[in-house]
Amino acid sequence: MTCTAATQRRRHDDAPETDAAFSHLAGLPDGPERRALREEVVGAWMPMAERIAGKYRGRGESIEDLVQVAALGLVKAVDRYDPTRGNAFESYAVPTIVGEIKRHFRDHMWAVHVPRRVQEARNRVRGAVKDLAPAHSDRQPRVAEIAEYAQLSEDDVRVGLEALDSFVTLSLDARLADGDDGYSLSDGLGEADTGFDLVVDREAVKPALARLPERERTILYLRFFRDMTQSCIAAELGVSQMHVSRLLSGCCAALREEVLADTDPGADPAAESADRNTADSGAARSA
Structure with missing residues (x-):
């Protein structure tokens, strides 16, 4: 090969002359000699890999990581290059390294x-x-x-x-305004509204509450809405506190049974427990 032809095949100053090394490498079996020559070839071409990595500086990845990715692409190019095809290694290695860097951005940086x-x-x-x-x-x-x-x-x-x-992306703890009074993204997120659960509870027990006698509805109202003690309710209605306690227990038990009767007979125990809580909480909030 003439000097001019060699120059045309090596378009950059960091493209070393390794044609003989690649030819020798292709004929070596796997072993210490081949691995040593392979490392020598990779080291000779590393300046080119570093130059290519530098073109992608400032895109959200450190130059050290970019060089590592480019080195990985270079190693793949060295292992896959076939000198018998007649193409210069540089023309094969550059697209391989660039493709590896672009793949890194596509798969790991977004x-x-x-x-x-x-x-x-x-x-x-x-x-x-x-x-x-x-x-x-x-x-x-x-x-x-x-x-x-x-x-x-x-x-x-x-x-x-x-x-x-x-x-x-920004962290949810990142502040959106300068100063001590700035709020973060998490401050703008909504929270679960427990009022929706109350709506379900009330609607579930409302028909059963309507069928209770007036005195039982009054006791439930005084206990759970007026927050009156059992002794105060007993004085209000002119009955004993023990009687009020029995009426409250009986009302909640009757509401629970009626709500559970509307559920699927094949429901699991966890679902039945949830329905039991619904009946009790619904009675407390819908009386």
């Missing part, structure tokens, strides 16, 4: 799952915005301008712009 089509739209939109920025220093490029430059539809550009904010 905070949420994003379809590949959306990821590609995001990358094209990101590149278009970066290229158009010098010509629009006073404003952000418009959707139509990005679409024309990136050769995308305006809808795809809007999807890509939304995906730009999906690459990383």
Whole structure:
């Protein structure tokens, strides 16, 4: 091979001459000599892998991790390269390393799952915005301008712009305002409304309550809504406290049996226990 041909095959200064090493490597059986030569070839091409990794600096991943990913791609290229095909190793290794880095971003860097089509739209939109920025220093490029430059539809550009904010997420504890009075994302989240459970309880026992005698309904109302003690209820109705206690127990037992009678006979014990609690709590809140 002439000097000129060798230069054409090695397009960068960090592309070493390893044709002889690859030819020797292809004929070696697995063993210490082959592993040592393989490590030597990988080390010789590492500057190229580091250069490629540097092109993806500033995209949310540390340069050290990018170099490791690029090194993994380089090792795969070395193991899979076949010198008998006549192609230069560099022309095979560069796409392999770039593909490994892009795969890393696609599979490990997104905070949420994003379809590949959306990821590609995001990358094209990101590149278009970066290229158009010098010509629009006073404003952000418009959707139509990005679409024309990136050769995308305006809808795809809007999807890509939304995906730009999906690459990383904020913690729920992250403050949304400066200062000590700033609130976090978790402060804006809703909580379960226990009032909905009360609605179910009330509706479940309402028909049974309507069928109770007036005195039993009055006792339930005084006990659970007026928060009166059994002795105060007894004085109010002119009966003994023991009688009030028996009436309260009897009312709750009757309501419980009536509510349970409407459930599926094949219900499990846990469901029956829940219905029992519903009857008791519903009687307390719906009398």
